[in-house]
Amino acid sequence: MQSYRKELWFEVPTRRAFINITPDVQRCIDESGISEGLVLVNAMHITASVFINDDESGLHHDYDVWLEKLAPHAPVSQYRHNVGEDNADAHMKRQIMGREVVVAITAGRLDFGTWERIFYGEFDGRRRKRVLVKIIGD
Numbered sequence: 845m846q847s848y849r850k851e852l853w854f855e856v857p858t859r860r861a862f863i864n865i866t867p868d869v870q871r872c873i874d875e876s877g878i879s880e881g882l883v884l885v886n887a888m889h890i891t892a893s894v895f896i897n898d899d900e901s902g903l904h905h906d907y908d909v910w911l912e913k914l915a916p917h918a919p920v921s922q923y924r925h926n927v928g929e930d931n932a933d934a935h936m937k938r939q940i941m942g943r944e945v946v947v948a949i950t951a952g953r954l955d956f957g958t959w960e961r962i963f964y965g966e967f968d969g970r971r972r973k974r975v976l977v978k979i980i981g982d
């Protein structure tokens with residue numbers, strides 16, 4: 845069995861964003877030389893997510909509206925966590941959208957359903973943050 849590890853770094857200029865990182869993950873698989881195995885992709889921060897869904901801008905807008913209804917950013921004073929910071933909503937959004945995904949690798953490719961893509965969900969951006977990619981297999 846072989847293994848491979850890489851950190852992908854992001855600095856999103858806005859507080860919230862969804863970024864399709866599927867090509868970055870495929871590049872890691874290509875670099876690893878692993879053709880049969882599993883890839884784990886996880887956010888290394890508790891205010892960001894990695895998830896799989898459709899690469900469709902209307903859906904991403906809908907997610908943003910939905911998450912703002914569930915955990916509105918403002919007023920920041922509504923959250924007990926926000927003593928000296930203002931990102932309580934980002935912790936909650938991350939919890940809903942998830943920490944990580946695991947995808948099968950078959951013949952050197954992400955073994956996806958038709959519309960599946962991997963996204964980095966940022967909920968407290970404007971600083972450097974990272975995603976771990978770990979691949980095991982042969």
Ligand code: ZN
Binds near residue numbers: 925
């Ligand atoms: Zn916090």
